[in-house]
Amino acid sequence: MIHLKNVSKSFMTGKKESIEVLHSIDLQIKEGELVILRGASGSGKSTILSLIAALAKPTSGDVIIDEKNIAKISDDFAALYRGENIGFIFQKYNLLHNLSVEQNIMLPLIPINLPLELVQQKIQNVMEMFHIEHKKETLCAKLSGGEQQRVAIARATVKDPKIILADEPTANLDKKLSLHFIEMLKELKSLHKTIVVATHDPLFFGLDFVDKEILIDDGNIQI
Amino acid sequence: MNAKINFYLLEFALGALARQRSKTVFISVVLSLLIALLSSFFFIANSIKHELLQTLDTLPEITLQKLQGGKHTNIETSVIDSILSIHGVEDANARVWGYYYFGQAQSTFVLVGLDPFEEHYTKTMQQVVQKYDFMQESKQLVVGQGVKDILKSYYYTEEFNFIKPDGGIVTLPLSGVFNSEIELESNDMMVVSKESAREIFAIADDMATDIVIQVANPQEVATVASKLQLLFPDARVITKEAMQISYKNIIDYKSGVFLTLFIVSLFTFFMIIYDKLSGLSSEEKREVGILKALGWKVELILKEKFYEAFIISCISYILGVGIALFYVYILQAPLLRSVFEGYSKLRSSFELPFVLDLQTLSLIFFLSVPIYVAATIVPAWRAAIQDADEVIR
């Protein structure tokens, strides 16, 4: 369902200099799989997630999602694609701190302009699922790390996306909260979502419910 | 494309404004004050123009003045016969009027000589003069409120002594004062009989200040005017239409103080806009990047920014115009009005009449709202087209 075909990605570091982060990688992820992308910081794991989410375009190669190549789509189609298919849990959560929990979770729903009852129902469902409904009106700036994480996950799943991407989700959490996140991952897996987690946290390695672990080393996939 | 209004987006925009409360209030206040200042000037100008236009159609169709060496001089009354022979001319009358300088008060009065036996004279005077006494029509002096106040301060309460060019004196009894309703038109005026006016200005019986001409058919005014010009090459022919154009340009936005104020307002406005155009803050850019990452199209982000800007500018517009209306028509524009009034000792206490001019309101709207909206959307667009990935990392 997700196929990165011969993908390379370079970033410009100066006017003429560039750095190649991914070197002709080939990666396939089936529908419903939970895949862990392992690797040190700067290995290119986050870049792979960005490419799958159409947040960035590959320098060369194809990114095929459900038989559609999203490597060269326009900005608008990329936004549409993300809105319909992707739930992204960012490394620093990227919540809007001056919005409440409910308002943050609602952000992905605004573009699609659903009837009010449906919107309220969806938000309520995810808040209950991730046990954050008691903090509904609280500003995200006032939440603890764990609570922010739950809001981020709720926001990522409110539209019931097919693919969930998580970039270093436990980077700022203690062990207890990290384990709690892993429990939530299990729940998401039970919903038959395709989940890709980029992490260098050893807690994620060797888990029985994970379908695949892929090691990324310096922009290359190590099998 | 979804045509219905996205109320969630509107709510988000309102929330964004509420979250940046102090910035929103500051911009609204500045914009409102700018709009209020500009509107005040427009309103005062409109009121004055409106006053002028009230009586425009009652003016003579054509006024004929004689020029000598390029300067205005008295005209012979004998030309009236030639004028009356022009086809289309209904009537022609010699006018005797001029400016009388009252040295003691350093004021110039407008002295108008009228024939008491002219049609409508008594009827009009009864209408416009307080307690008009028509018994002394041949030797009378009816003055405007401003003149009365000046004369009273120099102890002229019953009569006034005019000094003739030869040093002699003409004494006229004070017969009446014009009503306050016509203060704007009559404040510095003195109406006397034509005979008295000729005596005071030493204008001979066969001379006049100018000739006023009535034309039966308004369509023929231009033709009659050109005929008059041919008949009297040394004359200046002023038509009512020319005066109308003159009034439309009075207190023009191109002239003097208006232009200065306009430039100052625009300059301040563009300072705000320049500041906005220099880009969004890093926090705002991050917010735009996050929204893009969550599936918001560039179009939607710009729509949200449009809502924000439109709300602020519309509210500022309503507030600004409201303040200007209150300032000009209820407080009667203290300070600002003295710019229009000048500094003569005869200053009148006229009230600026309210005029609802949709053209002016639209002009002010289009000078403020679209510019501010554009200034907000341009930097938002610049941030929105950037790679979301770069912004949020």
Next chain:
Amino acid sequence: MSKTPKKFFFFLSTLIIFFIGELLYLQIFHSIDPEAKKQKRAFVTLVGLPDLAISMEADYIRHRSLSTYFSLFKEGPLMREYYRTTYLYQPSNTYFTEHSNER
């Protein structure tokens, strides 16, 4: 959903109501009185002089629509412009009309 839109709409409605109220009040109580208008028209018909007695510093300013361009300097060659008045009011446009021979 939140209280902000409700507060905003309440504020906007109040503002608009005040604005319309102000316009109505001014229209009813501060427009030109019809009786005053009648008197103005009667007076101007009688004397035939057009300009308003707003700026009266000098005769050039007073009846500017009937004045000639040179009148400004008639007072005295050293006289300056009658600021604020001439700075605000344009010189008479009748000076520039087709029917004037003062080109």
